[in-house]
Amino acid sequence: MNNFLLKLRQEPALMFLFGVMVPITVFLAMQLFNDPEIFFATLMRSLGMGSTYAIVALGFVLIFKATQTVNFAQGALAVSGALFLSFAVADDHIPLTTIDNPINSLPGPDWFHWGVSLVLAMVFAAILGLVIERLTIRPMVGQPLFSVAVITLGLEIALRVFNNDTVKVEFRNVKVPWGIDGFQVGKETINYSIIAAMVTAAIAFVAVFIFYRSRLGIAMRAVAFDQEAAMAQGINVGRVFAIAWAAGAVLAMIGGVFATQPPVKQSLAVDNETANIAFRALPAVILGGLDSATGALLGGLIVGAAEIFAGQYAAGETDILGAGYPVIVPYVVMMIGLLIRPYGLFGTPEIRRV
Amino acid sequence: MLEIANLEVVYNEVILVLRGLSIEVPEGDIVALLGANGAGKTTTVRAVSGLLDVHEGEATKGSITWKGKDITHAKPSEIVESGITQVMEGRRVFAELTVDENLATGGFTVQDKAKTAESYDRVMDLFPILAERRKQTAGYLSGGEQQMLAIGRALMSDPELLILDEPSLGLAPMLIEQIRDIIVDINKQGVSVLLIEQNAMMALSIAKHGYILETGKVVMDGEAQKLLGDEDVQEFYLGLHGEGGERKSFRDVKHYKRRKRWLS
Numbered sequence: 001m002n003n004f005l006l007k008l009r010q011e012p013a014l015m016f017l018f019g020v021m022v023p024i025t026v027f028l029a030m031q032l033f034n035d036p037e038i039f040f041a042t043l044m045r046s047l048g049m050g051s052t053y054a055i056v057a058l059g060f061v062l063i064f065k066a067t068q069t070v071n072f073a074q075g076a077l078a079v080s081g082a083l084f085l086s087f088a089v090a091d092d093h094i095p096l097t098t099i100d101n102p103i104n105s106l107p108g109p110d111w112f113h114w115g116v117s118l119v120l121a122m123v124f125a126a127i128l129g130l131v132i133e134r135l136t137i138r139p140m141v142g143q144p145l146f147s148v149a150v151i152t153l154g155l156e157i158a159l160r161v162f163n164n165d166t167v168k169v170e171f172r173n174v175k176v177p178w179g180i181d182g183f184q185v186g187k188e189t190i191n192y193s194i195i196a197a198m199v200t201a202a203i204a205f206v207a208v209f210i211f212y213r214s215r216l217g218i219a220m221r222a223v224a225f226d227q228e229a230a231m232a233q234g235i236n237v238g239r240v241f242a243i244a245w246a247a248g249a250v251l252a253m254i255g256g257v258f259a260t261q262p263p264v265k266q267s268l269a270v271d272n273e274t275a276n277i278a279f280r281a282l283p284a285v286i287l288g289g290l291d292s293a294t295g296a297l298l299g300g301l302i303v304g305a306a307e308i309f310a311g312q313y314a315a316g317e318t319d320i321l322g323a324g325y326p327v328i329v330p331y332v333v334m335m336i337g338l339l340i341r342p343y344g345l346f347g348t349p350e351i352r353r354v
Numbered sequence: 355m356l357e358i359a360n361l362e363v364v365y366n367e368v369i370l371v372l373r374g375l376s377i378e379v380p381e382g383d384i385v386a387l388l389g390a391n392g393a394g395k396t397t398t399v400r401a402v403s404g405l406l407d408v409h410e411g412e413a414t415k416g417s418i419t420w421k422g423k424d425i426t427h428a429k430p431s432e433i434v435e436s437g438i439t440q441v442m443e444g445r446r447v448f449a450e451l452t453v454d455e456n457l458a459t460g461g462f463t464v465q466d467k468a469k470t471a472e473s474y475d476r477v478m479d480l481f482p483i484l485a486e487r488r489k490q491t492a493g494y495l496s497g498g499e500q501q502m503l504a505i506g507r508a509l510m511s512d513p514e515l516l517i518l519d520e521p522s523l524g525l526a527p528m529l530i531e532q533i534r535d536i537i538v539d540i541n542k543q544g545v546s547v548l549l550i551e552q553n554a555m556m557a558l559s560i561a562k563h564g565y566i567l568e569t570g571k572v573v574m575d576g577e578a579q580k581l582l583g584d585e586d587v588q589e590f591y592l593g594l595h596g597e598g599g600e601r602k603s604f605r606d607v608k609h610y611k612r613r614k615r616w617l618s
């Protein structure tokens with residue numbers, strides 16, 4: 001019986017490796033020889049997509065690791081933060097007032113104004129994260145985690161309604177300095193936004209790894225491992241939660257900004273769809289293992305690559321696959337990944353937690 | 355210095371576990387708190403360190419006074435800052451963190467870097483074995499090393515009162531002796547100690563005063579040496595060693611369940 005179960009667990013892995021990976025690799029190698037330029041452009045787009053997913057996934061992971069809660073409000077946080085950026089860079093007045101937008105009167109070039117707005121948007125997102133944590137999550141400490149997760153789902157809906165009806169999200173430009181420009185590789189254009197996403201992801205991950213080794217970061221990992229023991233050391237668990245939420249909200253906001261740019265989208269504007277980036281990144285989070293930053297990075301890159309390459313090279317098969325098939329690919333990859341490693345690539349099996 | 359007076363603790367608003375418990379830890383002493391499984395020893399520690407909340411527990415009557423200040427309802431972080439740190443039952447080291455990182459968590463309430471460095475040196479002096487394993491993941495340490503790490507972690511906050519909840523739990527006799535000697539050393543450095551034990555022999559041999567707890571109340575107390583000579587104590591607490599091993603493993607299971615519930 002045990003043997004049978006073991007085989008069952010290994011079989012999908014073997015099936016996947018030989019039955020799927022080998023043909024895909026051969027197919028991709030053929031494409032590379034066929035048209036290296038298209039292949040390279042696709043690779044770059046997949047890295048841009050993966051980096052965007054990784055940034056959003058990292059936000060999920062930070063909050064989950066500290067609080068053991070999947071924050072379903074990441075999407076609405078992404079929109080709220082990106083909207084703030086859009087108001088800061090694109091409007092003459094502070095919303096709902098007649099006061100002049102102070103950023104417009106700053107000296108210096110446009111990209112400088114944009115940079116200032118971005119910093120302000122990060123501060124705004126952090127504060128939003130802190131307030132939400134304080135008002136809705138802190139009172140729930142010690143309650144079943146499922147209830148807390150449902151509360152975050154409620155938050156997502158509430159924030160979306162607020163953004164739609166009161167703030168009115170309709171194609172609000174975030175005015176990234178690089179726009180949809182890019183550089184040429186043969187006949188293919190590589191958008192600068194792709195490079196920006198990759199650089200941002202790299203910075204975010206290095207920052208998180210450095211943070212995890214700092215005093216506060218060690219405290220956060222201690223809380224993640226054993227809340228009561230952390231409290232017994234005098235660690236203020238509430239403060240750790242707050243910091244995790246603030247950082248998670250900032251990452252969501254940055255993810256939201258990249259969700260308006262290539263390769264995710266061409267519009268450069270925040271709209272209702274922007275929130276979906278969180279749900280699209282969820283497979284990356286789960287594939288990576290929910291509580292691992294390394295997992296978020298790898299999960300993001302794998303899922304992003306699968307989606308973009310499938311979108312590029314299976315485009316002739318839409319009759320069978322349906323037009324929107326690339327969006328499904330991340331979930332398929334996640335499922336296969338979970339069959340092979342039930343806790344995700346870098347997840348902590350529950351047993352080790354005890 | 356620490357004074358617990360008529361303390362009553364209730365779990366889940368109905369389960370009365372401490373029924374008017376009174377104990378005292380004078381400055382500079384080692385005080386032993388003894389009792390069988392379920393007597394309420396750990397509950398007493400939780401009450402002192404502000405961790406009842408986590409277990410849906412509440413101090414409904416009585417008071418805990420520390421250096422003249424009422425701390426009955428203080429927060430865990432305030433209590434650690436005020437100079438009381440506990441070494442939890444079952445060690446509870448952060449298994450995924452390194453030895454150094456575990457020690458860093460213990461020093462979380464200390465802002466002064468020089469002081470942290472001092473405490474760190476002191477821990478390394480007391481536990482040379484930890485110095486050899488500084489970068490190692492705590493989960494891979496042996497049980498005895500983990501207990502030393504747990505004590506070292508608690509010392510990083512430079513406490514005036516150290517509470518140890520069954521430090522001999524699950525350790526071999528030789529290691530128990532080693533831990534006992536370390537507790538004496540720590541006490542000589544000026545730290546008051548509240549030592550909670552089922553191993554009455556070990557605790558009473560180094561304590562000045564001892565309390566014996568039964569179903570949430572002190573049923574006997576006195577000078578440690580006198581308790582050691584007392585016939586009842588000898589019969590009930592020193593004669594129990596035969597079944598020690600089995601009982602301990604059972605307790606480990608119970609502890610695991612409790613923590614799971616809090617986390618999930």
Ligand SMILES: Nc1ncnc2c1ncn2[C@@H]1O[C@H](COP(=O)(O)OP(=O)(O)OP(=O)(O)O)[C@@H](O)[C@H]1O
Nearest residue numbers: 365369371390391392393394395396397398409605
């Ligand atoms: N979270 C809880 N909820 C309800 N009852 C509890 C809880 N924790 C402990 N108890 C009960 O309180 C009583 C005292 O438990 P406590 O852990 O304080 O005993 P102890 O003296 O430390 O025992 P041991 O030697 O086994 O560690 C026990 O009957 C136990 O079942």
Ligand SMILES: [Mg+2]
Nearest residue numbers: 395396397443
């Ligand atoms: Mg106990």
